[in-house]
Amino acid sequence: MKKGELLYEGKAKRLYRTENEDQLIAEFKDDLTAFNAQKRSSEEGKGALNAKISAHLFRLLEKEGIKTHLIDVLDENHHLVKKVEIIPIEVVVRNIATGSLSKRLGIEDGKILPFTLVEFYLKDDNLDDPIICDDHCMILELVDDRDKLRVLKDEAKKINTILKAFFTKRRLNLVDFKVEFGIDKNGEILLSDEISPDSCRFWDMDTNEIMDKDIFRKGIGSVKVAYEEVLNRVLKDL
Numbered sequence: 001m002k003k004g005e006l007l008y009e010g011k012a013k014r015l016y017r018t019e020n021e022d023q024l025i026a027e028f029k030d031d032l033t034a035f036n037a038q039k040r041s042s043e044e045g046k047g048a049l050n051a052k053i054s055a056h057l058f059r060l061l062e063k064e065g066i067k068t069h070l071i072d073v074l075d076e077n078h079h080l081v082k083k084v085e086i087i088p089i090e091v092v093v094r095n096i097a098t099g100s101l102s103k104r105l106g107i108e109d110g111k112i113l114p115f116t117l118v119e120f121y122l123k124d125d126n127l128d129d130p131i132i133c134d135d136h137c138m139i140l141e142l143v144d145d146r147d148k149l150r151v152l153k154d155e156a157k158k159i160n161t162i163l164k165a166f167f168t169k170r171r172l173n174l175v176d177f178k179v180e181f182g183i184d185k186n187g188e189i190l191l192s193d194e195i196s197p198d199s200c201r202f203w204d205m206d207t208n209e210i211m212d213k214d215i216f217r218k219g220i221g222s223v224k225v226a227y228e229e230v231l232n233r234v235l236k237d238l
């Protein structure tokens with residue numbers, strides 16, 4: 001499968017057309033950004049690590065009944081994916097309070113939440129991805145009916161249940177994560193984008209060590225060592 005025209009470039013990925021109009025190639029970049037790209041860096045091999053981790057998790061989720069955009073892994077940092085219209089909502093799932101939740105609401109960092117929290121953020125860098133509620137989603141016409149918001153929340157919770165169990169076995173606490181969904185040409189809602197240490201928070205269950213992009217956000221070391229360890233644990237046959 002050959003790369004065609006560059007269709008879209010985001011902060012961590014490029015999307016290219018292919019000979020098949022329903023399929024795109026996603027290239028995982030080595031670039032690292034935080035705080036809406038105010039902080040930037042790059043680590044060689046970061047993209048390939050995320051591509052491998054994300055492919056494994058998407059396949060695991062597919063086996064458990066979650067529909068995803070992933071068709072095939074082409075090489076170490078390219079995936080063949082179904083072309084979808086991305087719903088511009090960042091769906092964030094939280095098991096433990098930290099990050100913007102602790103900052104916004106004053107909840108103690110590290111507090112285990114009494115139930116899984118699902119939040120919506122508007123995917124709009126110009127507005128700095130503000131938190132939004134269901135009514136905002138409808139007013140902004142981000143989806144055409146409210147049932148779709150229910151589907152997004154239910155899918156996100158299912159993904160959380162599957163991934164939490166998977167990572168617990170690998171001694172990683174899945175603290176929180178962000179997912180994006182897209183709509184394919186048949187109107188089906190598919191998990192899209194990626195699930196990787198760029199879009200999740202992982203804390204080692206034994207040492208509490210940070211194993212995700214917070215290493216870069218907080219400037220406490222190189223992400224590659226941690227992402228390699230996450231990949232090793234993801235690939236572990238248990």
Ligand code: TMP
Pocket residue numbers: 092098099100101129176177178198199200201
């Ligand atoms: P937050 O605590 O900064 O709101 O982040 C919640 C989760 O969402 C965390 O796992 C990191 C992820 N995330 C992204 O993937 N992209 C983003 O732009 C932001 C702000 C968070």
Ligand code: ASP
Pocket residue numbers: 011032033034035036037038198213217
């Ligand atoms: N993804 C956002 C950025 O690249 C923010 C973040 O993940 O912290 O700027």
